[in-house]
Structure formats: C-alpha cells, structure tokens
Amino acid sequence: MSRKVLDKRVLLTHFQKPLALRDCPSRDLGVGLSLLNSIRIPLKFWDVTWRCFHGKLCVRDNLKCRSSEERGCPREECGGLLESMDHFLLQCPFNTEVYNRVGASIHWPGLAGLSYAEWAYGAFRGLGGRDRCTLFLVSLVVRYHTWNARCLVSTQRKILPVDEVVRNILGDLVKVRSLEYERLGTGRASLLWRGFSFSVP
Structure with missing residues (x-):
C-alpha cells in the first residue's frame, strides 16, 4: 500500500472533516506546495509538516474517534479551551512562549506573530530580506x-x-543549517540563512 493510499484511509477514518486546505488562497497554494515538497525539509519533520499543511494534526477537535469526549487542550494552562488547529498554532500559551523565546534567540521576532496561513502554508507576509523556504x-x-x-x-x-x-x-x-552549509557550500547556504543568527544556549 502506498503512503498516499494509507494517508487517505487514515484521514477518512479518523478525522471529522475531509482533507482540505483551509483558507489557502490559490496564489499561496503553488508556493505552499513547492515549500512542502522542498528537498530542504528533513524527513524527520515531514509528517508533522504535511499534516499541518492539510489541517490534519491530531488535535482533539479534528478527531472522530477519541478515548474520551474531552475536546479541550491537554495543557492545564489552557483551562479546557477547545483544542483546534487555531488553538495549537496561534493561541496555546505554552507554544506562544516558545515562539517568543525562539524568535528572540534567532533574531526573528515575527515568529510569535505568524498567522495560520504563515504557519501552515508558508504564506509569509513579510520576508524581511530572508529566504521564504528558510522561514x-x-x-x-x-x-x-x-x-x-x-x-x-x-x-x-x-x-x-x-x-x-x-x-x-x-x-x-543548528544541525539543519550545518548540513546545508556542508551540502550547498558556504556561499549558497549563507544566502539562504541570511537574517538568522543563533546558537544553542
């Protein structure tokens, strides 16, 4: 069974809504698909990226079959708020704190203010001189x-x-960037990673 067939079966069986690209204008779809299929995405991250692109992370509001009827975010600080894709990407206080700290560490303060379309499809409003695929x-x-x-x-x-x-x-x-410097050479990689400055604390 191919991965495509398996994914379709899982999506039809376990998710409440059909596979759809939510709020993805046609002008962003082509760019988003090219980002999703970029050879720069390490395999380790691809599954979560694909599911988010299609609005199919296993957040509780997405699932047909759950071990309980609980639909709230599992984090206590969220106080039982409905765990939707919007909540996970944009509203969960734990995640927004992570975004703020990572954004400060890599000199991308806009990370914490990304929209749903930016997180899911790479439809970034402002690149700030940075490479879209690197963002x-x-x-x-x-x-x-x-x-x-x-x-x-x-x-x-x-x-x-x-x-x-x-x-x-x-x-x-740091690992991803180092591998790109090895694979692409300093000249090309430094262009792709311009605007970012970070190291492990």
Whole structure:
C-alpha cells in the first residue's frame, strides 16, 4: 500500500472533516506546495509538516474517534479551551512562549506573530530580506517540537519545560543549517540563512 493510499484511509477514518486546505488562497497554494515538497525539509519533520499543511494534526477537535469526549487542550494552562488547529498554532500559551523565546534567540521576532496561513502554508507576509523556504524550514522545526511536547502531555502526562523545548528547537536548527552549509557550500547556504543568527544556549 502506498503512503498516499494509507494517508487517505487514515484521514477518512479518523478525522471529522475531509482533507482540505483551509483558507489557502490559490496564489499561496503553488508556493505552499513547492515549500512542502522542498528537498530542504528533513524527513524527520515531514509528517508533522504535511499534516499541518492539510489541517490534519491530531488535535482533539479534528478527531472522530477519541478515548474520551474531552475536546479541550491537554495543557492545564489552557483551562479546557477547545483544542483546534487555531488553538495549537496561534493561541496555546505554552507554544506562544516558545515562539517568543525562539524568535528572540534567532533574531526573528515575527515568529510569535505568524498567522495560520504563515504557519501552515508558508504564506509569509513579510520576508524581511530572508529566504521564504528558510522561514518555512524554521517554522516547521518549531512546530515539530511544540507538537511533540503537546503529545507528551496528552499521552504520558509529561510536561517538558519551555527551556527544554527551546533548546531542542535551536539544537535541530543548528544541525539543519550545518548540513546545508556542508551540502550547498558556504556561499549558497549563507544566502539562504541570511537574517538568522543563533546558537544553542
């Protein structure tokens, strides 16, 4: 069974709504698809990126079958607010704190103010001299780690401190950037990563 067939079965069986690109204007769709299929995305991050692109992260509001009727965010600080894609990407206080700290560490203060379309499709309003694919790459590494931290809360009741999640994100960003410098050479990679300055704290 191909990955495409398997994904369609999972989506039809487990999710409440059909596969759709929410609020994705046609002008952003082509760019978003090219970002999603970029060879720059490490395989480790691809699944979470693909699911977010299609609005199909396993947040509680998305799922047909749940072990309980609980639909609130699993984090205590959210006080049972409905866990939707919007909540996870834009409103969860834990995630917004991570965004603020990572944004400050890499000199991208706009990270904390990204819209749904920017997080999901890479439809960035302002590049600030940065490469669009690199912005998307940074955002997907952040999303991967905030999603995994959320899943630990939901499945194991394990709460990672914000500092640890930020360290994990910065560590992966350093690895991704280093691999690109090795693969592409300093000249090309430095153009792709211009505007970012960071190291593991």
